[in-house]
Amino acid sequence: MAKRFLFLFITLLGASFIVFMIIHLLPGDPARILAGPEATQQEVEALRHRLGLDKPLVVQYAEFMARILRGDFGKSIVTGKPISALIEYRFVNTLKLSIVGILLSMIIGIPLGILAALHRNSRIDQLVMGFAVIGVSTPIFVIAIFLMLVFSVKLHLLPATSVTGEITLRHLILPGLALALYGAAPIARMTRASMVEVLGKEYIKVAFSFGLPRRIVIYKYALKNALIPVVTVTGLIFGYMLAGAVITETVFSYPGLGRLLIDAIFSRDYPLIQIGILFIAATFALVNTAVDILYMVIDPRLRSPRGETA
């Protein structure tokens, strides 16, 4: 368990380092980049000194980390406004969207996977898995566009109300559904594969041999084992959600961190880019750690040092 937290720490450190290095990896002078092409040489030097860009790299990194941990995310080059206020709102929106996305994908994907596994090699199985493999092959933006057209043409749910900037449940439905369909496909495939494997295990045959009713054997004995790998994959799928959110937000003009990040990249707002990526990477790392811990809770074999998965 401690190892997991250590790894999380190292990952966050590594991620922050990479993010920090963005400015320095770019071709050209970091101070000039931050100041903008119109700034005079004096202004560039002033900025350089102010931001501490003339200090050695290690010191800069330390100062960067200190700033971040204080909550001071710096100022946007483009708007000049502090990033913190902007990021919070957007980040929460993206989080909402990703959570809706992953929950819906599990609600759709897991039962479908179970269904396919129980009717292995039948028409149902082929149909479900057919949809799943197409789902995995479809770009998220195509799903998003398709949904938008279908539901906007019906004028059901507006794609986004960038009008008020307020995000209610209605605004989450379409982008959330797009993410859900995108994530349900790999989850369904994973669930089916896992379920099929578990159903072939000796302990399931033994359970039947003691006369346990079919319902209990499948939905208690088999399912609990089968869901374990699915849970671990969930962390990965959440990453898909975050990444997919970036794209989905663009299609639906949803005010989230993803769209902010893309806009920042286009406007070369490097401080904003750094913070944006850092947020996403940190979230991903934290979720994965949480999933790993959850995995340890679910599978008793991992709790005691003697436990070894066969």
Add this chain to the structure above:
Amino acid sequence: MQVFTRLLGERAWLSPQTRLLLRKLKRNRSFRVGAPLVAVFVLLGLLAPLIAPYNPVKGELSHALEPPSTRHWFGTDQLGRDIFSRIVYGARISLIVAVAGILIAIIAGVIYGSISGFIGGWVDEALMRIIDILLAFPDILLAILVASIVGPGLMNVIIAIGVYNFPQFARIMRGAVLAVKESDYVEAARAIGESRVSILLRYILPNSLYPVVVHGTLRSGASILTAAALSFLGLGVQPPTPEWGAMINEAMKYLDIAPQMWVFPSLFLIITVLGFNLMGDGLNDVLNPRIKE
């Protein structure tokens, strides 16, 4: 397909194991559907200049936004460019991106993984930690990260694809090295003084061949999607270059009046990636057999 497989199957120098594998591949349903799709895609890409009836980059504004017709099979876009030609050239772009990107990832991964596995010890640990950190980023994020550093453009997309696929291949290669490193025949080879490079080539590479091939196929599909996503966001291939994702991006403003602008690139994206995924699944079934269902 028949000719192709017959050519492969009757080569005298193919070992019986290889021939058995090829026969199994031929019977595998996923592979049978996927491989032709991939073949069509590759052909489209390779023969683009010969197949495309119109110039994909220059259009006739007078014929803008036309629906599919006998003149323009897939219709035209907002600049009057023939969509079919753009699709065909788009295949070429995607082909280049996927192949180049994956090759970079494989080569880099093989080198990195081999070194890590061979040297072992704390060097191996450290190198693998780096890989783990890289893997801690979600796929597309890594690609976006790279794109944000190096900027847009085809070459940079290839680099991004190479970078974000590389960790997985490094892991596979290292696994293969470790699996074989301690085995008897490698020890014997080293005892008689066979050079490390030779050992690598003769024993380790073949051991890693199957997982790399399977993974490479599956990642090709994913890479095409990622490249399309990057281009869709505007971070990848820039207009007027015809890339399927970029085409869909341009279609966004004309969704209701010119659906042909987004439908065809989408269809081709789906079908191509589907082909790679099915082919990869088939390869996986045959090369990594599990217990029969």
Add this chain to the structure above:
Amino acid sequence: MPLLEVVNLSVNYYTDEGVVYAVDKVSLSIGRGEVVALVGESGSGKSTLAHAVMRLLPEYAEIASGRIMFDGVDLLSLTDEEMNKIRGRDISMIFQEPNIALNPVFTIGEFMKDVYLAHHPGAKPEEALKKAAELLRAVRIPSPEKTLKRYPHELSGGMKQRVLIATALLNEPSLLIADEPTSALDVSVQAQILTLLRRLQRERRMSILFITHNMAVAAQIADRIAVMYAGKVLEIAPTEDIFYKPLHPYTRMLIKAIPRLGDKRELTPLPGTIPDLRRRPQGCIFYDRCPSAKPVCKRSEPPATRLGNALVYCWLYSGKKSHRRE
């Protein structure tokens, strides 16, 4: 009336390479309180027979013909639900690999409770756990209450097998089918489990169908031994008779092959290999490996012949002199 009577049972497997005749017209009976061992090489069909009785065969297998009479009822005529009631209550089975037989994510107690409640609907969980602890004590597991809270991976192989035996006995079955229960265990643990089974059998007057490839193990526990080969039963006789008066040539080979202490001879492996189970020859299935083979053996299958307390399927004994009874 015997407790279990298998009449002319045939089981086929359907594989990519064709039909496999795993069990071919086998007849066998087990009396109340009797221990019958089914002995044979791997591939002889003994495990298949056991699974067939429990109707636990895999999807690609089929019971082609025959009847399985248990307490006067043909098990093959029951619905799935009715059969499910019998499994774990009237007939219980234990298997060869205890290490993979228990669900890793549930405690021992949870599992045994489920098995008890499945056959005592309406019973309280406490009652189930109490019975479970009782049985764990009967199989000599130390600290039964603690063990109920453990997970399978915390127990050794021998302990796991005891747990499985305890679970099998929870609902007081009249027949226990043991499919090579000791083959995967250490020799010392083997002896313990055998002693345990013998004691439990005596105490509860339970019938046991004990499957093994090891003649010596069979001798330690069985009242009668049935010798199986390539899907057919060749000889069934009381244990003493099998060892001191083996009738069938195959049985003789098996007995001779058992190494004895002080034996200075080389181990005599059985010559030849089991035949391809995809083909059913016209004559005796053992023809190819039999040292006493006669032309009639190749032409037709030997009928059952009763000699004293033994039943043997061999042309050597089916002449005009011996009794002829099917």
